[in-house]
Amino acid sequence: MKKLLLILFAGCLLAACGSETNTGPRVVAHRGYWKTEGSAQNSIAALLKAGEIGAYGSEFDVNLTADDQLVINHDFSYKGLPIRETTLAELRNDTLRLANGEILPTLDEYLEASLQYPELKLIFELKSKGDPEYEATAIRKSIEAFKRYGVTKRIIFISFSLSACKEFARLMPRNRVEYLGGEIAPDELKKMGIDGIDYHYSVFLSRPEWVVEAHNLGMTVNVWTVDEEDGIKRLLLLGVDEVTTNVPELAMRIIESGDFGQINPY
Numbered sequence: 001m002k003k004l005l006l007i008l009f010a011g012c013l014l015a016a017c018g019s020e021t022n023t024g025p026r027v028v029a030h031r032g033y034w035k036t037e038g039s040a041q042n043s044i045a046a047l048l049k050a051g052e053i054g055a056y057g058s059e060f061d062v063n064l065t066a067d068d069q070l071v072i073n074h075d076f077s078y079k080g081l082p083i084r085e086t087t088l089a090e091l092r093n094d095t096l097r098l099a100n101g102e103i104l105p106t107l108d109e110y111l112e113a114s115l116q117y118p119e120l121k122l123i124f125e126l127k128s129k130g131d132p133e134y135e136a137t138a139i140r141k142s143i144e145a146f147k148r149y150g151v152t153k154r155i156i157f158i159s160f161s162l163s164a165c166k167e168f169a170r171l172m173p174r175n176r177v178e179y180l181g182g183e184i185a186p187d188e189l190k191k192m193g194i195d196g197i198d199y200h201y202s203v204f205l206s207r208p209e210w211v212v213e214a215h216n217l218g219m220t221v222n223v224w225t226v227d228e229e230d231g232i233k234r235l236l237l238l239g240v241d242e243v244t245t246n247v248p249e250l251a252m253r254i255i256e257s258g259d260f261g262q263i264n265p266y
């Protein structure tokens with residue numbers, strides 16, 4: 001117990017004085033801020049609403065179409081159509097709409113809309129089944145788009161694909177890259193050139209020392225997807241830098257209050 005408390009204390013200390021962590025914990029809107037009027041997951045409205053409430057970042061999922069166009073969608077299929085086997089024009093058919101009425105957004109449209117909130121970080125998740133050719137194309141085209149809109153500095157790249165994380169980190173060493181898988185220790189990732197972890201909350205609850213280890217290595221710690229007040233407080237007590245959540249306004253209120261409760265994080 002004493003050891004765990006020491007880890008917790010060290011974690012808070014490091015969270016307070018780390019490079020990008022000196023502003024305290026931050027909130028990432030998961031798939032944008034979509035649980036609000038007029039919004040929908042991964043819609044342009046969700047991105048803009050995340051900017052409107054002053055979230056630190058807005059997360060979104062990126063897929064590649066049959067004609068190598070980048071679109072924003074969580075699953076590998078959209079309205080029953082496998083994205084990789086369907087063209088952009090087919091996916092943007094007028095009859096196929098998001099829950100809020102938007103047409104499926106392209107990455108270009110997303111980045112252009114993001115210019116309205118230049119402070120908002122863009123948490124770019126590449127959806128991938130690990131095919132190197134697919135990843136090379138998706139990453140190359142994404143980087144071209146970031147440059148086209150002048151948003152490269154705002155991009156934080158995340159993926160469940162380790163190979164995609166490594167490739168992006170190799171090509172864009174100044175951008176933060178966070179691996180999502182949850183099974184790799186921070187020092188192993190660091191050796192691969194990956195400078196952040198973005199793991200499911202259950203990983204940090206069972207391995208709280210990884211938060212401290214990551215900070216000791218100069219890595220950032222993001223956690224997904226925490227929507228309950230107690231859960232958010234619990235992770236904040238562990239010293240995570242970012243909370244990815246479907247309830248960004250609640251998480252921002254908790255952080256602003258500075259009251260993370262007295263919940264024993266263990």
Ligand code: MG
Pocket residue numbers: 031059060061125
């Ligand atoms: Mg995602």
